[in-house]
Amino acid sequence: DIQMTQSPSSLYASVGDRVTITCRAGQSIRSYLNWYQQKPGKAPKVLIYGASNLQNGVPSRFTGSGSGTDFTLTISSLQPEDFATYYCLQTSSAVGYTFGQGTKLEIK
Amino acid sequence: QITLEESGPTLVRPTQTLTLTCTFSGFSLSTSGVAVGWIRQPPGKALEWLAHIYWDDDKRYNPSLKTRLTITKDTSKNQVVLRMTNMDPVDTATYYCAHLDSGGWYYYDYWGQGTLVTVSS
Numbered sequence: 001d002i003q004m005t006q007s008p009s010s011l012y013a014s015v016g017d018r019v020t021i022t023c024r025a026g027q028s029i030r031s032y033l034n035w036y037q038q039k040p041g042k043a044p045k046v047l048i049y050g051a052s053n054l055q056n057g058v059p060s061r062f063t064g065s066g067s068g069t070d071f072t073l074t075i076s077s078l079q080p081e082d083f084a085t086y087y088c089l090q091t092s093s094a095v096g097y098t099f100g101q102g103t104k105l106e107i108k
Numbered sequence: 109q110i111t112l113e114e115s116g117p118t119l120v121r122p123t124q125t126l127t128l129t130c131t132f133s134g135f136s137l138s139t140s141g142v143a144v145g146w147i148r149q150p151p152g153k154a155l156e157w158l159a160h161i162y163w164d165d166d167k168r169y170n171p172s173l174k175t176r177l178t179i180t181k182d183t184s185k186n187q188v189v190l191r192m193t194n195m196d197p198v199d200t201a202t203y204y205c206a207h208l209d210s211g212g213w214y215y216y217d218y219w220g221q222g223t224l225v226t227v228s229s
Binding site for chain 1: 145147154155156157160168169170171172204206209212213214215216217219220221222
């Protein structure tokens with residue numbers, strides 16, 4: 001199965017900051033990489049699919065990029081509601097899918 | 109409007125078999141391209157993909173759990189059932205079912221609220 005390495009595991013930032021979270025795949029997953037946001041006690045919510053496609057209704061301050069093995073999620077200007085945990089998910093492998101270990105974004 | 113809801117026991121004894129049901133609306137599992145998956149999350153830990161099933165009954169399982177998992181569908185009832193054998197306390201988690209958008213990029217776009225399953229004697 002394809003391993004996904006997500007970093008950092010935690011991140012402290014302030015409202016208005018620009019932050020970047022990365023995911024690295026153990027082998028090429030082309031652009032089959034999705035990003036999710038999860039708040040405590042809630043189901044994950046998809047932000048980005050296909051590495052760079054913004055899901056309907058998601059603010060444009062969220063941007064995804066990358067292909068092959070290296071991917072990034074960037075939040076251009078943090079808002080109070082963005083403090084949450086973020087996960088990447090690869091959906092390239094016919095064997096099965098893999099989540100990253102998550103990045104907890106906390107207020108500095 | 110797509111909705112999904114998980115149901116099943118909240119407490120399972122070690123070695124028992126867990127059976128979870130995902131009841132959905134707003135789409136049909138007899139429609140080409142449609143799939144439903146299961147994902148779990150132990151308390152305070154990361155998400156883990158478990159399995160999914162396609163409209164044509166094609167199934168995929170997490171390789172590390174494959175021997176313990178069975179996923180089935182009942183199209184007439186709009187339900188997907190996940191069975192996990194030989195439950196252990198480490199299987200304590202919130203279990204989610206989700207609709208897989210397989211129109212091109214393959215991503216889970218709609219999720220149930222999750223159901224917490226505790227494994228304890």
